Amino acid sequence: MTDQRAHGFGAGAAAGDTGAAGNAGSTERLSTRETAALLGVKPETVYAYVSRGQLSSVRAPGGRGSTFDADEVRALARRTGRREAPPTGEADLAFRTGITLIDQDRYYYRGVDAGELALNHGYEEVAEWLWTGELRPGVRFSAPAHALTAARQAAAALPAHSGTTDLLRVAVIAASAADPLRFDLSPASVLDAARGLIPTLVGALPPATGAPGGTAPSSAAPAGDGPAGAGPGIAARLWPALTARPADPASLAALDTALALLIDHDLAASTLAVRVAASAHAHPYAVVSAGLGALEGPLHGAASGLAHRMLREVVERGGAAPVVANHLRAGARVPGLGHRLYSGEDPRARVLFTLLEDVPEAAPALAAARDVVSTAARQVPLHANVDLALAVLSVSMGMPAEAGETVFAVARTAGWIAHALEEYAERPLRLRPRGRYTGPPPPQELPSPVTPSTSAGGAGNAR
Structure with missing residues (x-):
C-alpha cells in the first residue's frame, strides 16, 4: 500500500x-x-x-x-x-506447478518475489532462474544463424499489413523447420532450443518506421552466452522493433524489467494452451505456437493495445474524465484497470510505474494514467494493472498500440518453455477432459441430404 x-x-x-x-x-x-x-x-x-x-x-x-x-x-x-x-x-482445472505462485497481491518465481527479481536481474537471467533454478549473471541468448535467416525470410513474405503477432507466429514455424533436433524433448535440448528461439523471434521483427540502420542491433550477428558485456540483451535488441526513438538507459531498463515481470503469471489462457500441447508431447516450437495462438485473443495479450489507445486519447484530450465517461456510457470496461487475481494494484504495474518515474518523457503519460485510475475510482474502486503500465511506456516512447502485445509475447515465451518442461515430466495426455454432451439424444435418423435447389445460394437459384 x-x-x-x-x-x-x-x-x-x-x-x-x-x-x-x-x-x-x-x-x-x-x-x-x-x-x-x-x-x-x-x-x-x-x-x-x-x-x-x-x-x-x-x-x-x-x-x-x-x-x-x-x-x-x-x-x-x-x-x-x-x-x-x-x-x-x-x-476448475488445477495441477502442480513449481514455477509461479500468486498470493496476497504478490507473485513469486520459484518462491522468490518476482518484482525484486525483475528489478535486480535482466530478462535472460530471470528466464534461466525459472528454467533451471540457477541464476547466471550476465547470460545472453544467441540466435542460430540458419534459424534467424529462415525466420526473417518467412516474416518478410507476409503482407505489409500483418501485425507483430503474425510475424512472430510464422517466425516460430520457420525456426522450427530449421531445427532438425526439435523432437528431442530432453531438458537440455529443450533449453537449447529456447535460448535460440527467443532472440530469433526478436531478430525476425522489422525495425520500427524511421529506426536508424534498418536492423535491430546485434540481430544479424548474435552474441553467444557469456558474462555481462558480451553483447546486448533481449531488451536492447527488441527496442528498435518497437520504436524509432533511441533508447536511453532508464527507458531500456524499464523495458527489460517489463520483460522479466511478464515471463509468467501462473495458468493464464495461453499458458494452459501450452500445457495441453506439451501434454501431447508437442515439441517446444509447437508449444510456443499454441501459446501465441491463445495470446492473440482480445481478452489476453491484445488487452494492452486497448489500454494504449485509451491512454493516448487521455493525453491528447488533457484529462481522463471524458474518456472514462465514454467507456462507461458504452457499457465497456475501462482498459488497464482491475485484475481477477489481485484485490489491490497489480504488482507488475507498481514496479513499472516506479521505474517510469525516472523517465522524463513518460511524465505526461504517467500523469494521464493516474488520472484514469482516480477518475474511474469514483464509480468502481479498481486498481491499475500491467496493461496500463505498459501503455505508459508505449505511449511515452512513440510505440504503436500493439507494442505491449509484442513485449508480452516475447516475454511470455520463456514462461511457456518453463511450463512445457514441467509438463514433459508428467504423464502424457493427462490433460484430456471429458465433454458433457448436450446434443440430441441418440439414436437419431440419418439426416436428409440438402439438394442444390433447396440450399441458399445453390445452382437452383437462377437469376
Missing part, C-alpha cells in the same frame, strides 16, 4: 469498504475471489455491488483485500439469478 499511495495509483480503492462488521449475518467470511466465483462475476463487479450498496465488506486481517458475509453474498446470488459455482473439482 505504501507504493500505491506514493505514486497516486489505486486512489479510492477502499471506497467500497463500508465497514459492515456490524451487519454480518454469519461468521463465515468469503474472500473477493470466492465471492466473485459464487456470484459468477468478475472481482471488479463485486466491488461495483459494494459501491451500489448491494454488498457490504470489511478489510481482511492485515489490510490485504476485503472479506464478505457469506449469507449476504448467497442472498444476492439468489436475487440476481446467479447460480453458485460448482465444487472446485468440477469447475
